[in-house]
Amino acid sequence: MNWKILNVSIPVKDIKKSIEFYEMLLGKSVCTDDVMKNIFENDEDYFFGKNGFGLRLFKPKQDLHMERKLQSRRSYVTILVDSLEKIKERLNSNQIIFLYNESNGFKKIQVQEPSLNLIQFVENNNQFNSDYNGFDFGLNWGIHHMNLESLDVRESVSFFSNIAGFNEGKWVAPKNKGDFSIDPMELSIFPISKDNSGLHIIKPDDGFGYRNNFVHNPSIAGHPAFTVKNLSELIKKLQEKKVLFSDAKVYAMPGFHQIYLYDNNANMLEINQSV
Ligand SMILES: [Fe+2]
Numbered sequence: 001m002n003w004k005i006l007n008v009s010i011p012v013k014d015i016k017k018s019i020e021f022y023e024m025l026l027g028k029s030v031c032t033d034d035v036m037k038n039i040f041e042n043d044e045d046y047f048f049g050k051n052g053f054g055l056r057l058f059k060p061k062q063d064l065h066m067e068r069k070l071q072s073r074r075s076y077v078t079i080l081v082d083s084l085e086k087i088k089e090r091l092n093s094n095q096i097i098f099l100y101n102e103s104n105g106f107k108k109i110q111v112q113e114p115s116l117n118l119i120q121f122v123e124n125n126n127q128f129n130s131d132y133n134g135f136d137f138g139l140n141w142g143i144h145h146m147n148l149e150s151l152d153v154r155e156s157v158s159f160f161s162n163i164a165g166f167n168e169g170k171w172v173a174p175k176n177k178g179d180f181s182i183d184p185m186e187l188s189i190f191p192i193s194k195d196n197s198g199l200h201i202i203k204p205d206d207g208f209g210y211r212n213n214f215v216h217n218p219s220i221a222g223h224p225a226f227t228v229k230n231l232s233e234l235i236k237k238l239q240e241k242k243v244l245f246s247d248a249k250v251y252a253m254p255g256f257h258q259i260y261l262y263d264n265n266a267n268m269l270e271i272n273q274s275v
Contacts, residue, residue: 001165004192005143005199006080006122007036007049008224009056011073012265015046018057021264022048024237025271026055026141026226038104039078039122049139052080052122055224070099070110072118075224075267077146077199081164084109084123090163113159115150117222121164144225144256144272147200147218156201157188166190166199178251179211180219195274196253214246216260218270223260225270231257234271250275 012018023029026048035052045058060071081087084100084107091098091111098111107123150156160166169191171182181187190199202219209217228234238245238261245261252258258272 001086002082002124003164003166004080005146006052006078007054007056008075008077008143008146009040009045009058009072010075010224010263010265010267011060012057012263012267013059015044015057015059017264019046022055022057024241025234025269026228038106039108039120041103053143054139055143055226068099070112070118074117074222075146076118076120077148077224078120078122079164080124081121082124084121087121087164090165094163096163113148113150114152114155115148117148117150117156140229142227144195144197144227144270145200147202147223147225147270149204149220149222150201151203153185153188153201153203157184160190160199160201169198172196172254173252174250174254176251178248180205180208180252195255209246212248212251214248214260215244216246216262216268218260218268221268223268223270225258225272227272227274229273231259231271231273235259 029048036047036056039052040056043058045056048055060073087109088100096111098109101108105125109121111119113119148156157168161168167190169189171187171189173182186203188201189196192198205219208219209215235247243261245259248258248260250257255274256272257275258270260268260270263269
């Protein structure tokens with residue numbers, strides 16, 4: 001199955017305040033685009049990116065207003081696939097309940113993987129950029145990976161392998177690897193390139209932050225990771241604005257300087273730069 005991360009949705013309390021925060025991180029947003037609007041229907045949201053690719057801030061509703069729709073309290077990922085048909089068949093034959101929606105020219109599936117992370121699959125059509133290796137669509141930043149917290153890593157892996165049809169890979173660690181496990185029972189990767197980008201699935205590790213000397217624990221609650229071109233410039237801005245961050249340096253992925261921080265709604269974020 002050809003696939004890539006199309007966009008990441010992040011729940012926020014006040015969209016205006018969060019726009020300011022994310023513009024500080026990633027620069028001015030490119031206008032909200034129709035492709036994105038058509039995928040997400042009527043949510044109150046705001047979009048950074050183009051042609052469906054990018055980052056979306058959304059305001060969750062009260063659950064009882066959802067009328068058999070799914071929403072996530074956590075950041076969640078939309079994955080572009082070349083065909084939904086097989087995924088649909090496999091979900092049905094495994095008796096996994098999902099929502100299927102075909103409107104505005106888009107076909108999509110919303111489903112919770114075994115650790116209840118909301119996953120949205122969208123089928124490619126000619127309104128998307130079909131470059132499955134591209135990760136930034138010509139923006140100044142890109143989505144490097146989505147990290148999902150899983151209480152049973154192998155069960156989540158089996159969902160992405162056997163239902164979505166993605167191929168599990170092997171974690172590539174740097175020489176000075178930090179203090180965390182790359183045992184496939186505790187950490188798995190579905191790579192879309194050789195630089196560890198793609199989907200990361202991790203078992204929550206309560207001592208992760210403590211052992212690595214971080215103020216944040218990136219193994220808990222999942223996080224999207226954005227790649228920027230000038231991380232040191234961003235670090236300066238965070239220091240000026242007194243935003244707390246953990247500078248992990250190169251510790252988990254060869255050639256990637258990583259930092260962690262919370263957004264203004266305590267959503268965990270990773271920002272990295274290829275070095
Ligand atoms: Fe990460």
